[in-house]
Amino acid sequence: MPDAFRLTLAQLDPKVGDVSGNAERALAAWAQGKAEGAHFVALPEMFLAGYQPQDLVLKPAFVAACARRLEALAEATADGPALGIGAPLAGLERIENAYFILSGGRIHAHVSKHHLPTYGVFDEKRLYRSADPSGPVQIGPARVGIPICEDAWFPDVAETAAESGAEILFVPNGSPWERGKHDLRMNLMVSRVVETGLPLIYLNRTGGQDDQVFDGGSFALNVHGGLAAQLPMFEEAVETLTLETGPEGWACAPGPMAPVPDTAELEYKAMVVGTRDYARKTGFSRVLLGLSGGIDSAIVAAIAADAFGPENVRCVMLPSRYTSEESLHDAGEVARNLGAPLMTIPIGPGVDVIGETLAPAFEGREPDVTEENVQSRLRGLYLMAMSNKFGELLLTTGNKSEVAVGYATLYGDMNGGWNPIKDLYKTEVFDACRWRNANHRPWMKAPAGEVIPPRVIDKPPSAELRPDQRDDDSLPPYPVLDAILRMLIEGDAAIADIVAAGHDRATAERVEHLLYIAEYKRHQSAPGPKLGAKAFWLDRRYPIASSWRDREDA
Numbered sequence: 001m002p003d004a005f006r007l008t009l010a011q012l013d014p015k016v017g018d019v020s021g022n023a024e025r026a027l028a029a030w031a032q033g034k035a036e037g038a039h040f041v042a043l044p045e046m047f048l049a050g051y052q053p054q055d056l057v058l059k060p061a062f063v064a065a066c067a068r069r070l071e072a073l074a075e076a077t078a079d080g081p082a083l084g085i086g087a088p089l090a091g092l093e094r095i096e097n098a099y100f101i102l103s104g105g106r107i108h109a110h111v112s113k114h115h116l117p118t119y120g121v122f123d124e125k126r127l128y129r130s131a132d133p134s135g136p137v138q139i140g141p142a143r144v145g146i147p148i149c150e151d152a153w154f155p156d157v158a159e160t161a162a163e164s165g166a167e168i169l170f171v172p173n174g175s176p177w178e179r180g181k182h183d184l185r186m187n188l189m190v191s192r193v194v195e196t197g198l199p200l201i202y203l204n205r206t207g208g209q210d211d212q213v214f215d216g217g218s219f220a221l222n223v224h225g226g227l228a229a230q231l232p233m234f235e236e237a238v239e240t241l242t243l244e245t246g247p248e249g250w251a252c253a254p255g256p257m258a259p260v261p262d263t264a265e266l267e268y269k270a271m272v273v274g275t276r277d278y279a280r281k282t283g284f285s286r287v288l289l290g291l292s293g294g295i296d297s298a299i300v301a302a303i304a305a306d307a308f309g310p311e312n313v314r315c316v317m318l319p320s321r322y323t324s325e326e327s328l329h330d331a332g333e334v335a336r337n338l339g340a341p342l343m344t345i346p347i348g349p350g351v352d353v354i355g356e357t358l359a360p361a362f363e364g365r366e367p368d369v370t371e372e373n374v375q376s377r378l379r380g381l382y383l384m385a386m387s388n389k390f391g392e393l394l395l396t397t398g399n400k401s402e403v404a405v406g407y408a409t410l411y412g413d414m415n416g417g418w419n420p421i422k423d424l425y426k427t428e429v430f431d432a433c434r435w436r437n438a439n440h441r442p443w444m445k446a447p448a449g450e451v452i453p454p455r456v457i458d459k460p461p462s463a464e465l466r467p468d469q470r471d472d473d474s475l476p477p478y479p480v481l482d483a484i485l486r487m488l489i490e491g492d493a494a495i496a497d498i499v500a501a502g503h504d505r506a507t508a509e510r511v512e513h514l515l516y517i518a519e520y521k522r523h524q525s526a527p528g529p530k531l532g533a534k535a536f537w538l539d540r541r542y543p544i545a546s547s548w549r550d551r552e553d554a
């Protein structure tokens with residue numbers, strides 16, 4: 001009879017700061033693992049604190065609360081499998097990002113992270129001390145090497161564990177999703193397996209935390225890189241895997257094989273999960289938005305209806321004298337298709353009163369963008385009044401192209417607590433609408449079918465703040481704008497590179513200017529889910545007052 005090592009993977013969603021709640025979730029997973037005969041029940045990186053805790057771990061009271069809970073968890077799990085859980089470890093001078101193995105009523109062992117990610121959304125060198133790579137920990141019948149997340153992105157920590165006798169690699173993670181991330185992780189983990197000749201179990205958390213959306217997607221790899229188990233993407237799961245000894249050491253028996261959807265589906269799900277969890281974790285179960293009949297508010301309404309159920313999404317049409325019949329009709333159709341309630345609040349009377357009130361002050365001045373912005377601001381005011389009165393979270397609807405160039409009114413349509421499409425370029429908004437119209441999944445709470453009418457997708461985008469206004473009066477056509485923005489933002493390209501790619505120099509320089517000048521707006525903008533490698537906020541940190549422009553004479 002070969003030896004067996006039973007490992008329960010708790011792919012769960014912790015809440016940052018909810019130390020007692022996270023401990024309860026860990027205990028419930030441990031009880032399930034115990035009932036399933038596990039030797040080891042494992043939770044992800046920093047699960048007890050919630051990930052990322054950011055500067056919370058610099059508060060001694062928070063770290064002490066984690067330590068107390070850890071002791072209590074050790075006592076509560078004395079009689080059964082070992083429990084693995086990530087938590088901060090108070091050191092002599094600096095804390096460590098640690099992973100604890102609780103067994104027999106005490107802290108049996110811990111390992112601390114060596115490679116501290118300090119790029120993109122991560123800032124771990126600012127928070128933690130880097131520990132030396134550790135040897136394996138004996139857990140039940142197996143010696144387990146434990147590289148923590150970033151530690152498994154380089155060969156050295158896994159190599160140290162293997163050289164000092166590890167038989168299995170177990171990698172607890174707090175790895176946020178972005179496009180292409182699943183393949184990237186899989187390739188890196190296969191490299192660790194090939195280098196060490198050991199099987200590897202990868203465990204990641206799920207759920208949204210501010211701008212970051214964690215996809216879970218945990219998996220098991222056998223030696224030679226064969227996939228033995230795949231847990232679902234963006235869903236919680238608690239699964240017990242069995243490893244058995246054989247001629248090549250431990251091997252994971254075939255486990256669950258959840259499908260890994262394509263990028264279009266993962267992207268839409270990240271927006272739904274990020275929106276749902278941001279609201280839930282900040283105390284909202286209902287949301288509202290201004291529904292204009294345009295494409296941006298339509299996709300936001302669909303995401304919200306899929307996240308909260310259409311009955312919990314208040315859509316508000318706020319027509320002005322420039323609002324077309326078509327927009328009124330299209331807004332109605334979107335709300336009807338989704339099954340969401342729609343109300344109408346005309347802004348005309350308020351705009352007139354504001355105009356009359358400001359008339360003496362503005363005497364001798366021609367109407368300009370000021371009057372356009374008053375309309376957007378009045379909508380923002382009415383929507384925030386609704387949010388206050390009904391306790392509904394206001395969703396703001398600016399796509400990444402608009403957020404990039406500041407094509408939105410401060411304290412107007414920028415009002416709102418969360419922006420589901422903040423990291424989706426306008427050209428990607430079209431794709432997301434078409435994808436949602438053609439696809440439906442059980443996790444979507446709104447109806448299937450063509451919820452966004454083709455006319456909403458096909459008409460030329462307009463802010464309708466003056467007669468016959470079109471976005472491309474003020475901005476380059478979106479395919480051109482997005483191509484230049486992608487080169488500037490995701491590609492960090494020089495103007496010369498953009499020109500070499502075939503774009504007009506003056507247009508490239510103007511877009512670059514708009515991007516830099518809009519930094520002040522982004523600093524006052526709502527958060528939204530990160531979908532790509534360079535989401536605005538933590539991935540890209542630029543000065544507000546800055547004169548840099550990429551010119552030949554700079």
Ligand SMILES: Nc1ncnc2c1ncn2[C@@H]1O[C@H](COP(=O)(O)OP(=O)(O)OC[C@H]2O[C@@H]([n+]3cccc(C(=O)O)c3)[C@H](O)[C@@H]2O)[C@@H](O)[C@H]1O
Pocket residue numbers: 369372373376402406407408409410411412413462463465471474520
């Ligand atoms: N560096 C800085 N730091 C802090 N504050 C700064 C600032 N520079 C200007 N400001 C302030 O910001 C003000 C200008 O910003 P803001 O009032 O927003 O106005 P502004 O950016 O001039 O105009 C808004 C633009 O967005 C367009 N828009 C509006 C609404 C919806 C849509 C859409 O299609 O979705 C498009 C609209 O057509 C117009 O082109 C200044 O008057 C000043 O008060």
Ligand SMILES: Nc1ncnc2c1ncn2[C@@H]1O[C@H](COP(=O)(O)OP(=O)(O)OP(=O)(O)O)[C@@H](O)[C@H]1O
Pocket residue numbers: 289290291292293294295296297298316317318319320323379397398399402413461462463464
């Ligand atoms: N008539 C309106 N009724 C309700 N909300 C509106 C109205 N006009 C604008 N808004 C709100 O302000 C946001 C900015 O809309 P605007 O029409 O100015 O530009 P947009 O970026 O093209 O958005 P959309 O594609 O949703 O129209 C809208 O997404 C919507 O939330």
Ligand SMILES: NC(=O)CC[C@H](N)C(=O)O
Pocket residue numbers: 045117122148149150151153173174175176
């Ligand atoms: N928690 C971490 O160490 C995260 C960094 C890691 N490279 C990831 O994104 O997967």
